[in-house]
Amino acid sequence: MPSLWPFAGRSAPLAALRSAPRGSVVVGPAGAGKSRLASQAVEKQDGVAWVRATAAAAEIPLGAFAHLLPPTPPSGNPLTWAANAIDAGTLVVDDAHLLDPVSAALVHRLAQDRRVRVLATVRSGAPAPDAIVALWKDGLLPRLDLEPLTLAETGSVLEAALGGRIETATLARLWDISQGNALYLRELVLSGVLRDVGGLWLWHGELTLTSTLRETIAARIGELTAEERDTLELLAYGEPLGLDSPVLEQLEARQLITAQQDGKRLQVRLAHPLYGEVIRESCGTLRARAVHRRLAAMVEAAGGRRREDVLRTAVWRLDGGAPGDPGLLARAADQARAVRDLALAERLARAAIDAGGGPTVRLGLAAILGYRDRYAEAEEVFREVQESGLTGDHRVDCATTRAFNLLWGLGRPDQALRVLDEADDGTLSLDARQGVGFVGGAVIGYAGDLDAAAARMDATERLGPLTPRGVLVHGFARASLLACAGRAAEFQEWTDRLFATLGPHADRNPSMSTSMAEARVRIAVSSGDLPAALRLAEHAGGQDGWARSRAQFGAYRAMVLRLGGQVGEALAAAAEAVALLPPRSPLGGSCLGELAHAQALLGDPAAAEATLARARDVTVPTGPAAEAPLRLARVWTLAARGDITGAVETALTVAASPYPIYAMVGLHDLVRLGRPSLAAARLADLPVDGPLLPLLVRHATAATPQALDEVSLGFETFGMLLHAAETSARAALIYRDQGLQRAARAAETRAWTLTRRCQGARTVALLDLDVPGLTPRQREVAVLAARGLTNREIAERLVLSIRTVANTLYAVYERTGVNDRVALADLLDAGGE
Incomplete structure (x- = not known):
């Protein structure tokens, strides 16, 4: 990180200040960057004088101006004497709200005389002398309100400061905590809370405050009465709270809290997240435990009517040293897992076990460990629980959850199926048997056999009327299989019926919701609706604070950007997804595959090969979803090396994928590599729905350059610019072979124009493409x-x-x-x- 914090993210206010002929008054909260902005506005200007007002200097008339004035004041009018003594083209008055009345009057006089350009900074909300307020009220100088940094501006500042990109969720977290305050942002970075992972900065560890930030926030909070401090402590550990205290109004007047109506409750929060950090740091261990116990008692006394009260009460009791009921802790652990606070979920589950919780609580812990990518630990707990004598539906719950851990975390689909089959001992309820059957079908489908998966689900449906849980599990599992097959019409009809049946409870299970979001992205991509796929991927990845989910949909985002020809952006998105991977992950194939794919398209096969080599160590082999992205990346890595034969052979392996959505891409890659005869018939036979496949078939069967021109226009309509460029380049070659030079140049020009929009991508079809040369x-x-x-x-x-x-x-x-x-x-x- 540079030794000097960079100036960035304030281009608009800087331009406004520099263009103000008579000067301006910059108003903003403490730490907003007013002084830095003023300094930047007069940088490299001659004849600039600075006045920095302080509370100490305000005790003496003209104290802040002492360094600019002659040592002996006149016997006449001091304002005229002082104004005449200011020999500068521009006067910068920092913290003008702290000026004494005479100094304030002098600033007003200078602005009124217009002999000196005046730039003044004023802290918003602070009392200021009338003469300073009159600067903008009387129209002498324009007022520029310095707003907090936006999310985008915060990103610009951080990337300039860190010398690298910052991960999306980390940026959002820093912006939320700092609330766009430039000083707070700088101190948060200096606290060491960020870690550089291959040029991408991520949040790492617990937040700690620098002494500068702690002192700044403490000064902003100011002196507190015992009752005020008591109220702020409750909020620091428990916000939002429905409080009723006589000090709330005065705390609100001091802008230390905010209050908002939420139904029948008035919910009170601290006005800034960092206030809570400072208040908590000032509490000793015993004091903090007492506050937590008091919070738990308050909610329990009110009846604990809200769903989130279970989680909050359990955490407060645990932090207060009185964890109590293992059932409460177990329910709280389930809620924490549902909102993806997995570290808290594990802590609560272990506390429930320590408090006497039985096998079902240990089953919850195993599931949490799996969500935390600690699959081997989870398998040990699952095995112990399954051998502990669980009966009936509890045994099925253990088997189904363990099966996914074996498949996704450890890459053992055969063992996952054995665990499910062993759970069905003939004594299970219909609901339990349906659960085993549908999960078994999902495991088979994920492993790659869609027909066998559908057959198992069909057989399970015939067992009897579906229970509510059966509807849920079957509905989401079947939707996923339809998406892998690319059967868009059937997928839409199926999901419409499913969500109509489930009603408002459709999204209760976060894992199933993630599975459905993934299925929707796959359907959108296989249909050629790239804008919808990008929206879905960005929404799903942004909704969930779970690193696994962000990596999963980050890879999909990279894929969609790559297909749209935005290869540079795809590279950045893939690198961000890769940075979120644990040492071993079922998502290694998709994340690293997309990274290598973008590297190859951008002409860096060495980097792509290194990425693919890393993928061998990182990726858990779970089936086509993990394998196909890596093979597709290898196709274009080999092509970038000039090994077209190897690229074609690899594309043929993708074309043999049991998932039609991947087979379609592998077959079309053969067309892009100049081998359409190997793909045309097989592409036409694929059962994938939507308007994209017919275009790919037309590409494979195009017999004339005119037909290729039409295909190129079709790709451009879909937003697939690189594909469109390649097709036009191929048309240009055929036109030239036919002696149609003008048509060849038109196609070549179109290919060149499209390629220029693909952020540096170069493929086999574009190797002979020259920029149209003009004298x-x-x-x-x-x-x-x-x-x-x-x-x-x-x-x-x-x-x-x-x-x-x-x-x-x-x-x-x-x-x-x-x-x-x-x-x-x-x-x-x-x-x-």
């Missing part, structure tokens, strides 16, 4: 024509004859393949002219 004179004429000038106007400007301009422009059209000024303007704009 300097041709380029000069082309640019003027693209701007709308007539031939006569161009001739007059360049001192040429109109005939010369016309001939030159004709040569430009011939070389580029465009026909008019509008098309020429589009071409030159895409080319960065």
Whole structure:
């Protein structure tokens, strides 16, 4: 990190300050960056004088101006004397709200006289002398309110400060905690809470406050009465709370708390997240435990009517040293797991076990360990619980959860199926048998056999009427299989019926909701709806604070960006997803596969090979979803090395995938590699729904360059710019072979234009693509024509004859393949002219 904190994210207010001819008054909260902004605005200017007001200097008239004034004051008017003594083009008055009345009057006088340009900073909410307030009230100087940094501005500041990218969730967390305050943001970074993972900065460990930040926040909180402190302590450990205290109004007036109506309750919070950090740090261990016990008692006395009260009460009791009921702790652990606070969920589950919780509590702990990517630990607990004598439905719950841990975490689908089969000993209820059957079908499907999976689910349906749990498990599992098959129409019909049946409880299970979100992304991609796929991936990844979920949908985001030709952005998205992976993960294939794929397309096969080598150690082999992305990446890594034969052979292995959505991509990669005859018939036979597959079939069977032109336009309509560029480049080659030079140049120009929008991507089809070359004179004429000038106007400007301009422009059209000024303007704009 640079030794000096960079100035970034304030381009608009900086421009406003620099362009204010008479100066301006910058108003904002403490730490917003007012002084830094003013300093930046006058940087490299001559004749700048600074006045920094302080409370101490305010005890003396003109004390803040002492360094600018002669040592002996006159006997006459001190304001005129002081104003005449200020020999500067620009006067910067920092913290003008702290000026004494005479100094404030002097600033007002200087602004009024307009002999000196005045820039003043004022803390919002602080009392200021009337003469300073009059600067903007009387229209002498414009007022510039410095708003908190936006999320995007915060990202710009952090990337400049850290010299690298910052992970999306980490950026959001820092912005939320700092609330856009530049000083707070800087101190949070200096606290060491961030870790550099391959050039990507992530949140690491617990938040600690620097002494500067702690002292700044403590000064903002100020002196507190015993009752005020008591109230703030309750909020620091338990916000939001429905409090009723006589000190609330005065705390609100001091902007230390906020209050908002929530139904019948008035919910009170601290006004800033960091206030809680400082207050908690000032509490000793015994004091903190007492506050926690008091919070638990308050909620229990009110009846604990809200669903979240279970979790809050259990945590407060645990932190207060009186954990109590193991049932309460176990229910709280389930709630923490549902909201993906997995560290807390594990802590609560272990506390429940220590308090006497039995096998079902240990089963919950095993599930939590699996969610925390500690699959081997989870398997040990699952095995112990299953051997402890569980009966009936509890045994099935253990078997089904353990089966997914064996499949996803350890890559053992066969063992997962054995565990499920052993659980069904013939004495199970219908609900339990349905659970075993549907989960077994899901395991088989994830492992790659969609037909066998569907057969097992069909057989399970025939066992009897579906119970509510059966509807849920079957519904989500079947939807996932339909998505892997690319059967979009059936998927939509199925999910519409499912959600109508489930009603408001459809999203109660976070894991199933994640599975459904993934299925929706797959359907959108296989149908060619890239905008919808990107929205779904970004929404699903942003909704969940779970690192696994962010990695999962980060990989999908990278895939969609890559398909859309935004290969540089795809590389960044994939790198972010990879940084979130644990040492071993079922998501290693998708995350590292997308990273290697983007690296290969950007012409860095060495980096792609290194990424694929790492994937061998990281990826848990769970089936096609883990394998296919890596094989697709290898296709283009080999192609980037010039090994087209190896690339074709690898694409053929993807084309044999049991998942039609991957087979479709593998077959089309054969077309992109120049082997359409290997793919055309098989593409046409695929059962994938949607408008994309017919376009891929047309690409594979295109027999003329004109047909390829139409396919290229189709790809562009889908937003698949790299595919469109490749297709136009192929058309250009065929046109040239046929001696149709003008058509060849038009196709080549289109391919070049599209490629320029693909952020540096280069593939086999684009290797022979040259930028349309124009002579300097041709380029000069082309640019003027693209701007709308007539031939006569161009001739007059360049001192040429109109005939010369016309001939030159004709040569430009011939070389580029465009026909008019509008098309020429589009071409030159895409080319960065």
